[in-house]
Amino acid sequence: MYGILISAFNVVLAFVVRSIIGRFFAYFVMYFITTEFIAVLQSAGVFPTAASLSGAFGGIGSDIWYFLDLCAFSYGAPAVISAFAMRFIIRRIPVIG
Template sequence: MPASLFAIFSSVLNVALGFLVRSIIVKFVTFFALFFIVHEFVLVIAAQLPSGGTVSSGLAALPSSVWYFLDLFGFSLGFPAVVSAFALRFIIRRIPVIG
C-alpha cells in the first residue's frame, strides 16, 4: 500500500510542478520582459521629445480673440487629453501581444 501512496504523491507533485513551470514561471518571465522593454522604450522616447517651451511660446503668440474661442471650446482641458490619448495609443500599439 505505501508504494501506491508514493506513486500518487509523486504524480500529484509532478503535475503541480509542471503547472508551476509551464504556466506561472514562463508567463512571469514573458510579462516581465515585456514590461522591461516597454519601460525602457518609453524612457528613450521621452528623452527624444521636445520640451514644452516651444508649445508655450507658440500659444503665447496667439491674440486674445483666438484665446476667447479656445477657452469657449475648452481647449485647455481637451488638448492635453487628446495628446495623452494619442501617446497612450502609440505606446499600446508597440506592445507585441496587444498591438
C-alpha cells in the same frame, strides 16, 4: 502511493512554472521594454519636450481653451498620445507584433 503524490506534485509544479511564473516574466519584460523604450525615445528627441508643447499650446486663445477644458483635453490628450506610443512600441516587439 508515493508515486501518485510525486506525479501530482510534478503536474502542479509544471503548471505553476509554465503558466504563472512564465507569464509573469513575459509581462514584466514587455512592461520594462515599453517603459524604458519611451524614455530612450524621449532622450533621442523623437517625442516633443514639455517646453515645446507649452509654447505650442500657449498660442491658443481663451475661447478655444474653454471648449478644450469642457471636453477634458488636459486629461485626454496625454492618454491618447501615450496609447498611440504604446501601440507603436508593442507592434515592434517581434513575438507580439
